[in-house]
Amino acid sequence: MQGGILYLIAAIVLSVMLALIKLAGQRLHVTEILFFRQLTMVAIALPAIIGGYPGSMRSKRIDLQLIRVGLAFGAMLLGFTAVIHLQLAEATTLGFTKTFFMTIMGIFLLGETVRARRWAALSVGFGGALIVVWPTGAGGFNIYGLASIASACMVALVMVLIRKLSRVDRPVTILSFQAFGVGVLMFLPMLWYWQTPTLREAGLLGMIGALAVVGQYINILALKAAETSSLAPLDFIRLIFAGALGWMVFGEWPENRVFFGAAVIVGAALYTLHRERRIKAAD
Numbered sequence: 001m002q003g004g005i006l007y008l009i010a011a012i013v014l015s016v017m018l019a020l021i022k023l024a025g026q027r028l029h030v031t032e033i034l035f036f037r038q039l040t041m042v043a044i045a046l047p048a049i050i051g052g053y054p055g056s057m058r059s060k061r062i063d064l065q066l067i068r069v070g071l072a073f074g075a076m077l078l079g080f081t082a083v084i085h086l087q088l089a090e091a092t093t094l095g096f097t098k099t100f101f102m103t104i105m106g107i108f109l110l111g112e113t114v115r116a117r118r119w120a121a122l123s124v125g126f127g128g129a130l131i132v133v134w135p136t137g138a139g140g141f142n143i144y145g146l147a148s149i150a151s152a153c154m155v156a157l158v159m160v161l162i163r164k165l166s167r168v169d170r171p172v173t174i175l176s177f178q179a180f181g182v183g184v185l186m187f188l189p190m191l192w193y194w195q196t197p198t199l200r201e202a203g204l205l206g207m208i209g210a211l212a213v214v215g216q217y218i219n220i221l222a223l224k225a226a227e228t229s230s231l232a233p234l235d236f237i238r239l240i241f242a243g244a245l246g247w248m249v250f251g252e253w254p255e256n257r258v259f260f261g262a263a264v265i266v267g268a269a270l271y272t273l274h275r276e277r278r279i280k281a282a283d
Helices: 002-024 030-051 062-085 088-095 098-110 116-133 143-165 171-192 199-225 228-250 256-282
Strands: none
Touching: 002 062, 002 088, 002 199, 002 228, 030 062, 030 171, 030 199, 062 088, 062 143, 062 171, 088 116, 088 143, 088 228, 088 256, 098 116, 098 143, 098 256, 116 143, 116 256, 228 256
16 A cells, blocks of 8 residues: 555656656757756765765676666657657657567566467557557658657666666666766767756756656655555556646647557556566466
8 A cells, every 4th residue: 555655656756757847848958958857866866876885886787787878868868858849648658668668678688488468468559659659640650759669668678677787786886877877978968959047947957856866766665665566557647647737737638549549558558567467476
């Protein structure tokens, strides 16, 4: 019960963070937003990093750490660009495709076995994503929709790498590499696209970083209080929060295809999670 409540609170916090990113992105470039987000995260995490030094910056798999930093950079850049340019509900819906990518990554990178029914669920889920990004006018596919799907793929890869790294490195080491690495990669693009923030925008940037840390911390508490398999279905409630924020803050109301595609994606993802839980129980 406590884990579920914490997970819902984290979902609200991270949904508000996305809404603030969309607000800040009306004028500021995504690289500037992300740089200050990382800067805030580093400032908050610095005591733990310094307290664990030099072990906090010493990895047994530096190659995987660097690959993970590059993938996290790409995932944030594409994902938050999509959030700025798509409706919040649409971007959140496409982000759920990470469940399907994680299943595929599990096959090729972790040697997991996937049976016919889960393959069917994967196919249906990706079909739902196509419904969401399918062109409705004379133009082609929505490039920001495709960016959101590419971001979900990178997020899935990052999560698989975290699984591997957690076997050999301490959590503070994994945190340190991402906090500093993504910030460094964002620095030069941020200078190129620099726009001096107004006082309001500076406040938004600070809140984005703070909410990112708070949301992730509450997530960790939730995962400590309950099993991941019991919390995973609650992740889809973020779609309700995103839709509500999109409507209240930006006056967004998704097209019918987004509702239909979201139902297909969520249904397929829930079935995939259900099958994974049954397989683990059988083992």
